[in-house]
Amino acid sequence: MFGLGTQELLVILLIALLLFGAKRLPEIGAGLGRGIRAFKEGLREGEKEELGEKKAS
Numbered sequence: 529m530f531g532l533g534t535q536e537l538l539v540i541l542l543i544a545l546l547l548f549g550a551k552r553l554p555e556i557g558a559g560l561g562r563g564i565r566a567f568k569e570g571l572r573e574g575e576k577e578e579l580g581e582k583k584a585s
Contacts, residue, residue: 532540548556 545553
């Protein structure tokens with residue numbers, strides 16, 4: 529996974545915990561999850577529109 533091992537991921541998580549605090553990390557994770565979900569839905573809608581345009585042509 530991007531050349532990152534377990535130790536590197538733990539260090540990154542520890543730094544994020546120190547920067548944002550334990551209370552903000554779940555909020556940040558939830559926000560990222562909502563953003564990724566909205567992005568995927570947008571991609572699916574775009575594909576549906578493209579398929580509709582191709583069938584209409």
